[in-house]
Amino acid sequence: MSQIVHGGLDRAELERLGLRPESVLDFSSNVNPFGPPEGVVAAVRNAVDAFHLASYPDPSCWALRRRLAQVHRVDPERILVGNGSADLIHLAMQVLAPGRRVAVLGPTFGEYAHAARRAGAVLLSVAWPGWALSPQGDFHPADTSLDQVRAELETARPHLVVLCNPNNPTGDLLTAEAFTHLRRALPHTCWLLDLAYAAFADTPVSAPLDSRTVVLHSLTKDFALAGLRLGYLVGPQALVERLRSAQPPWNVNGLAQVAGLAALDHLAWRARTLTRLRVECARLRGDLARMGWHPRKTATHFFLLPVGDPGELRARLLRGGLLVRDASSFGLSGFVRIAARQAADNARLLAGLAQERASAGRRAPSPPGRPTALPSGDHP
Numbered sequence: 001m002s003q004i005v006h007g008g009l010d011r012a013e014l015e016r017l018g019l020r021p022e023s024v025l026d027f028s029s030n031v032n033p034f035g036p037p038e039g040v041v042a043a044v045r046n047a048v049d050a051f052h053l054a055s056y057p058d059p060s061c062w063a064l065r066r067r068l069a070q071v072h073r074v075d076p077e078r079i080l081v082g083n084g085s086a087d088l089i090h091l092a093m094q095v096l097a098p099g100r101r102v103a104v105l106g107p108t109f110g111e112y113a114h115a116a117r118r119a120g121a122v123l124l125s126v127a128w129p130g131w132a133l134s135p136q137g138d139f140h141p142a143d144t145s146l147d148q149v150r151a152e153l154e155t156a157r158p159h160l161v162v163l164c165n166p167n168n169p170t171g172d173l174l175t176a177e178a179f180t181h182l183r184r185a186l187p188h189t190c191w192l193l194d195l196a197y198a199a200f201a202d203t204p205v206s207a208p209l210d211s212r213t214v215v216l217h218s219l220t221k222d223f224a225l226a227g228l229r230l231g232y233l234v235g236p237q238a239l240v241e242r243l244r245s246a247q248p249p250w251n252v253n254g255l256a257q258v259a260g261l262a263a264l265d266h267l268a269w270r271a272r273t274l275t276r277l278r279v280e281c282a283r284l285r286g287d288l289a290r291m292g293w294h295p296r297k298t299a300t301h302f303f304l305l306p307v308g309d310p311g312e313l314r315a316r317l318l319r320g321g322l323l324v325r326d327a328s329s330f331g332l333s334g335f336v337r338i339a340a341r342q343a344a345d346n347a348r349l350l351a352g353l354a355q356e357r358a359s360a361g362r363r364a365p366s367p368p369g370r371p372t373a374l375p376s377g378d379h380p
């Protein structure tokens with residue numbers, strides 16, 4: 001089964017291009033560019049000693065679960081920590097999906113479908129409101145309503161629905177009311193709700209803590225711990241117990257547990273930096289629109305940008321040390337996904353894209369693409 005394409009630096013590609021990883025500005029992964037917080041780095045540094053390196057990590061992540069339980073106001077037994085939330089997506093599918101109908105609302109993060117297929121699920125792809133699915137399996141913007149999505153889910157009768165909110169790569173957000181409306185149509189269906197980007201959203205994103213919902217959280221995006229790997233889920237206790245018994249032992253390394261505990265002392269840092277990031281994202285989208293590009297609206301810090309040839313644009317920008325995400329692997333043609341960074345970095349991207357426009361004008365005209373049926377209100 002083929003691997004899913006992700007954003008982030010591809011070390012082999014950079015080596016071929018003669019680029020050092022540290023010299024590339026990464027707009028292709030959605031990690032908080034202000035992080036990790038200094039206090040978290042210091043906590044990890046303090047734990048790099050012979051004792052911590054030689055000891056097995058706590059297989060139950062007890063201290064971290066107890067602290068997470070306080071944050072979420074739930075019993076620690078309802079929490080399971082994983083080696084990044086991608087690890088938990090695969091674990092949840094291995095336990096919940098074999099032989100079952102799993103609906104994934106797309107376009108979205110590729111690991112859900114990959115994990116469902118690996119687990120032997122019957123995979124059903126359903127388009128998000130505002131998107132449509134072609135017979136070839138590609139998504140394009142459309143005026144699909146919430147009720148159409150609800151009707152499609154009712155017809156599909158899935159055992160499990162996967163929803164990423166706010167959604168990667170579109171930045172779309174489903175309101176609590178809209179989510180409730182969908183859930184009411186499927187009273188016995190389980191939901192895997194991925195809130196990896198909830199802290200980045202411009203409005204609060206809530207999740208029901210009931211007997212048919214598993215809520216996934218990642219600490220690698222908002223706290224910038226992608227290299228260390230840390231995620232967790234909150235779910236009904238009996239299911240969490242089943243998931244725990246299917247998890248390999250010592251799955252979460254000791255330094256990641258130290259980092260997670262320290263990160264939870266930095267919730268104010270997270271709120272502060274993500275507020276700044278939303279401002280930078282709005283500024284970047286505004287500047288792009290003024291340059292004649294058509295960034296799509298977003299509820300978070302990343303957005304889709306319609307372009308003529310995303311693979312070509314990505315390759316050309318990368319030669320100049322700027323990495324954007326070709327969104328083709330999400331089943332979207334004609335888009336790159338850009339995650340906003342700090343102001344100076346965004347200015348470099350704008351300069352790179354201005355150069356692109358100028359050189360595209362000199363080559364055969366290949367102006368920034370504008371996909372068909374772009375819904376109104378798509379400008380910053």
Ligand SMILES: Cc1ncc(COP(=O)(O)O)c(C=O)c1O
Nearest residue numbers: 084085086109168196218220231
């Ligand atoms: C929506 C979503 N969920 C989960 C993940 C996995 O994150 P991690 O395993 O780093 O926690 C990603 C990574 O890009 C993502 O975009």
